[in-house]
Amino acid sequence: MRPITAIGFDADDTLWQNEQYYRLTEEHFQTLLGDFAEGARISERLLEAEKRNLAQYGFGIKGFTLSMIETAIEITDGKVPAKTINEILDIGRDLLRHPVETLPHVEETLRALNGEYLLVLITKGDLFDQERKLAQSGLGDLFDAVEIVSDKNATTYRRIFSKVADGPERAMMVGNSLKSDIVPAIAAGSYGIFVPHALTWVLEHVDKPVDAPRFREIIHLGELPDLLGRLP
Structure with missing residues (x-):
């Protein structure tokens, strides 16, 4: 048997x-916030947000996108432009549409x-x-x-x-x-x-x-x- x-x-x-697309999206996110912080600092704050949010949002692109928005608000002390929020939503949607x-x-x-x-x-x-x-x-x-x-x-x-x-x-x-x-x-x-x-x-x-x-x-x-x- x-x-x-x-x-x-x-x-x-x-x-x-899968992960390679998250990495590319994170690089794009760093570029969007480049006027407010260095790339390494942005990624560090994003990871902190993801850790905090796992219990609420779970795993996946939607939780990742919400964590990017939260990080953008924190990095800019609440001054993130609405245009940047829209761009973050766009790159999150692009991640959801990425070919397999x-x-x-x-x-x-x-x-x-x-x-x-x-x-x-x-x-x-x-x-x-x-x-x-x-x-x-x-x-x-x-x-x-x-x-x-x-x-x-x-x-x-x-x-x-x-x-x-x-x-x-x-x-x-x-x-x-x-x-x-x-x-x-x-x-x-x-x-x-x-x-x-x-x-x-x-x-x-x-x-x-x-x-x-x-x-x-x-x-x-x-x-x-x-x-x-x-x-x-």
Whole structure:
């Protein structure tokens, strides 16, 4: 009997590019406020706002846009021009409309595993935006279930893998975020397969759980089928 019957996949920066567009938007934001502060200071204040606002706005572009507006008000001591607020809203909307760029090895790997394992997309963020990206990616038909959640923790993975699969012990989670995808999945009893991405949001950084028996790391998703064949 296979040790694993279900595989969960993160979406942003695991299946398709995401963080690089946030970085470009942040650079544009720095330019908009360049008369009021240096770029590094603007980014520092923006990160502080994002940390404060996660509990209220959650993850995703809408919360990021609201944090940019809040930062603009703080940086300018309330003097930010209405035109600048409009420009911030525009770059937030541009981020929501950005085309989906699927990462290498994603589609062929999903097609190879489809029908062999129960595939579950597990992603956090804005519901409409994640649904849009999944639809534009053309990958939706390759998943047996889609779960868009407000956050990812051990309870999330236990609930999802118990609901749609044979429980967390017979599942694995694949993703680029150690904090959201790997560490909590392992805590839930699943395998955690780390696929590093060149750009990962600073708030998603934690140490690798190298001593965890169910931790694995691969260079790209194309290595996943071979890894599955080598599990004990």
